[in-house]
Amino acid sequence: MDRRSLVAVHDGYTYLDHAATTPMRAEAVEAMLPFLSEQFANPSGSHRFARQVRKSIDEARDDVAEVLGCRPGEVIFTSGGTEADNTAIFGTLDRRGGVALCPAVEHHAVLHAVESRDGRLVGVDTAGRVDLERLATALTDVSLVSVMAVNNEVGTITDLAEVSRVVRKFAPAAIIHTDAVQAACWLDLRAITPHVDLMSLSAHKFGGPKGVGVLVARGASAFAPMLVGGGQERERRSGTHNVAGIIAMATALRATDTERDAENRRIAALRDTLVDGLRAELDDIHETVDRAFKVAGSAHVCIDGIENEALLYLLDEVGVCASAASSCASGAMEPSHVLAAMGVSNERARGALRLTLGRTTTPDDVSRATAAIVDAVHRLRKGRAA
């Protein structure tokens, strides 16, 4: 299958919401199929069918560990990023007590978990990077620090080596967790792992299926399991393995790792064309974060004089799929806690537009999206002025 065959049914549409989910890689789909048919056994069994599946799981674990730069025994398969984040936070607090701390721009899977245990939030700068000085003074009684590797809304990269240096200095006993869900496509995870104790990943952000993810638990990071039962994953996460999902995830992660450097260059160029194109055609458009601080696939702008709910409708109408901030359970757009923490005014945040590029994005997509956005913004501004 060629790189676009899986999305061929969507020809004529432009998908720029890869941070929400990115299409599955053909090789990942292919890899999971046997485990939805003949390779059906429960890997925890002892017969030959079980042993076969067990071997595939073990190999998948080796693959994942290699890409993450950790030991296979440190890889715990979960149902996704949220479970991994929740386990890291609740499991660590339940085992060690103390206070959890995170920046105010974390994904809700971390933020709401920390808030639900009366944790501590620290501020960020205008680019969304955690304020290290404030972090250093906020670490009293802290047993867990959770800082995302890449922000899901605005694409800002965290320097986890710096975060780690501060935390190890002022709270040497604290566990460091990173939600690296948005990082896998763009950053070499081997360079992140040494700085953290716990790391979360989610397969569907890098070409794997939904419903499967990883929690890396290194060294001294023992935590209380959230799910108990059959004792799978060395008692750290009970429940029968999502075999097909795990196999597909490992395949996708390997392929992502192999292609990462080339894709970073290709997609950064497309992103630059997109944002530069919008800036050339539209007045009063603001790039939320300097590109030097961001991953290649992320474009985030605030456009004055429009409301993003209306803009997204008009884009959808012409086949351009984009997003604004995160959605709540009802599907309504919620005001962005990320932009608020970065000091972006409510007024400006109303015009926030998140465009996230990925493996299937082509130059055609970029020119179509640019034209559609320019057209829609003109129309909305004209309608408002009328």
Add this chain to the structure above:
Amino acid sequence: MKVLVALSGGVDSSVAAAELIDAGHHVVGITMRLWGGESDTGCCSVADVDDARRVAQQLDIDHLVFNFSDDFNTHVVDPYVRAHSEGFTPNPCIECNRHLKFDRLSERADLLGFDAIATGHHARVEMVGDRAFVHRGADPAKDQSYVVHMLPQRELRRTMFPVGHLTKAQVRDRALALGLRTAEKPDSQDVCFITQTGGREAFLGARIPFRTGTVVDSGGAVVGDVPAIEMVTLGQRRGIGLTGGGPKRYVTAIDHGTATVVVGDEADLDGDELAVGNIVWAHESYTGDVMVQCSAHGAAVPARLDGDTVRWRRPQRRVAPGQSVVFFDPTDSYVLGGGIARRP
């Protein structure tokens, strides 16, 4: 036409969408996210958004959710709280229609290239030449012309009420025939942001300080007190701090300024006239015989309208200040105008 239909997740708007599709319109469904807080009254909740989305899927139309919760707070919730603290009893559903459905939403619809918006209200818009009139819906028991009486001409011209010509029974039959999941869903009755468990008292108590009120009889003698003057309404009989046993006594007047509640006999509840402010006319102002409706589910009664004063044919219960007062033509068919009951 391209029509944006407001789907609340209830049966009326579901059938409104179906009627529009039948009429050959290009229909898109939209649910407004209005109240972000706690709710148990079956309006605007996440479960209702789910119902709206499932109905849209059944009808094979697109469905969107717009978050207007900031505007809802600004135009409906905050004024509701403020009005209570000033001794008025407002009608938040009317303010929601005025500011959210038929302003914010219709403006958005305009911007997105829709020709009209539609809701599931039981009312009808009739055109006489280029003049639009709000008529009562076909089902007298479900008529909602009261809550859309104040829509300006520019809104009425781009508004459709596709179930206004149907009775509630017909609406439900239609929904059943289409297999819509909302066919037997009960009507929402209450204000969406007031919980059934906590009521108005819990909602207001969390937002404004309550003042103790002094209860006096018609002669001015103090007979008791109430913990919250803001919670007392005209005609109230229970919870006014009076011991039982004597003749039935009712709240016949409230002086919010001095936090005084006057109690008296049932006969003292009635008045001969009613002063109305903030009148909005459907077209030109009107003096003469009218039918007047003072609550969403109340019957209209005959009166003579004289400037901003309603003179009842027969004495009527006094109306709490802040309530909407709607004037219909003498045959009680269509809206002439309406306003807000003033403080006596």
